Amino acid sequence: MNLAGINDGDLVLVRVQNHAEAGQKVVACLDSGTTIKELQRIGGFVFLLPRSTNHEHVPIMLSEDADIQGVVVATVPDFS
Numbered sequence: 001m002n003l004a005g006i007n008d009g010d011l012v013l014v015r016v017q018n019h020a021e022a023g024q025k026v027v028a029c030l031d032s033g034t035t036i037k038e039l040q041r042i043g044g045f046v047f048l049l050p051r052s053t054n055h056e057h058v059p060i061m062l063s064e065d066a067d068i069q070g071v072v073v074a075t076v077p078d079f080s
Contacts, residue, residue, distance in 0.1 A: 009078030
């Protein structure tokens with residue numbers, strides 16, 4: 001999510017909630033683990049989009065059993 005201002009080692013402040021609007025950065029629990037991505041709605045489908053220069057990160061189409069845990073409200077950079 002480095003293109004969205006979240007880099008490795010940063011702290012992320014999350015508002016706990018189970019819903020989000022398009023364009024918000026969300027924490028989502030999936031079968032493969034927990035991730036932070038941008039939520040988008042495209043043609044009746046809901047996607048989690050990576051905002052990253054790492055091409056290994058790919059969009060994820062959400063299934064009905066996906067669990068939104070919260071919305072990112074702030075990022076604290078890692079200055080160490």
